[in-house]
Amino acid sequence: xxxxxxxxxxxxxxxxxxxxxxxxxxxxxxxxxxxxxxxxxxxxxxxxxxxxxxxxxxxxxxxxxxxxxxxxxxxxxxxxxxxxxxxxxxxxxxxxxxxxxxxxxxxxxxxxxxxxxxxxxxxxxxxxxxxxxxxxxxxxxxxxxxxxxxxxxxxxxxxxxxxxxxxxxxxxxxxxxxxxxxxxxxxxxxxxxxxxxxxxxxxxxxxxxxxxxxxxxxxxxxxxxxxxxxxxxxxxxxxxxxxx
Numbered sequence: 001x002x003x004x005x006x007x008x009x010x011x012x013x014x015x016x017x018x019x020x021x022x023x024x025x026x027x028x029x030x031x032x033x034x035x036x037x038x039x040x041x042x043x044x045x046x047x048x049x050x051x052x053x054x055x056x057x058x059x060x061x062x063x064x065x066x067x068x069x070x071x072x073x074x075x076x077x078x079x080x081x082x083x084x085x086x087x088x089x090x091x092x093x094x095x096x097x098x099x100x101x102x103x104x105x106x107x108x109x110x111x112x113x114x115x116x117x118x119x120x121x122x123x124x125x126x127x128x129x130x131x132x133x134x135x136x137x138x139x140x141x142x143x144x145x146x147x148x149x150x151x152x153x154x155x156x157x158x159x160x161x162x163x164x165x166x167x168x169x170x171x172x173x174x175x176x177x178x179x180x181x182x183x184x185x186x187x188x189x190x191x192x193x194x195x196x197x198x199x200x201x202x203x204x205x206x207x208x209x210x211x212x213x214x215x216x217x218x219x220x221x222x223x224x225x226x227x228x229x230x231x232x233x234x235x236x237x238x239x240x241x242x243x244x
Contacts, residue, residue, distance in 0.1 A: 043069050044070055049076065058124050064078070075110060081096050152216040157178060157179070157181070161183065163193075175243070177217060177244055182215070184211050186205040192205060192236070195225055196222055219244040
């Protein structure tokens with residue numbers, strides 16, 4: 001009987017020890033991993049992204065803060081999440097939970113920007129790919145449009161120019177020769193400018209901003225466009241005539 005009683009006592013102590021291991025704070029049986037949160041800054045310029053960190057472990061929640069440090073509009077898309085279109089100086093934040101290992105592509109979705117280099121791969125739980133070497137930017141050697149010359153008339157005309165995606169609206173397209181004052185307003189959602197070939201190129205204007213400048217124009221037919229990359233390809237050109 002004494003031997004049986006001793007065995008019962010030992011068994012009770014063993015059960016108590018196991019319970020202590022299960023329920024005691026910090027016990028090995030209760031160790032659980034919680035997903036970490038990482039903040040990553042994404043700097044957007046023409047035409048590339050620079051990430052403060054290019055990889056995280058699987059199960060990580062990443063808060064991407066995207067800053068447009070360029071001169072034209074950009075956005076950022078990864079894992080089905082996308083920022084709004086960001087004008088120069090603007091920023092936005094998106095949160096992505098990366099549950100699975102893998103490589104996740106990111107890009108700017110504005111037309112032509114990814115093809116120009118605004119794309120990459122973000123690594124989760126795997127080694128990041130080698131950084132992409134940005135090709136050297138070369139300026140094509142094109143002949144600029146000749147400056148329009150000739151006698152300038154005496155008219156004084158004001159022309160309103162509205163800029164939209166991706167078109168211009170001019171209050172008049174037939175203008176008498178003389179001093180022409182252009183009042184240019186960006187009524188769109190992206191950065192635009194108004195440039196007259198052979199005459200003058202206006203400033204890049206964020207949405208809602210305006211500028212006014214005056215130029216003497218001799219009689220001729222003039223082409224105007226937006227200088228922001230890829231906007232001409234999307235149709236942002238116009239033409240007007242200056243009459244004698």
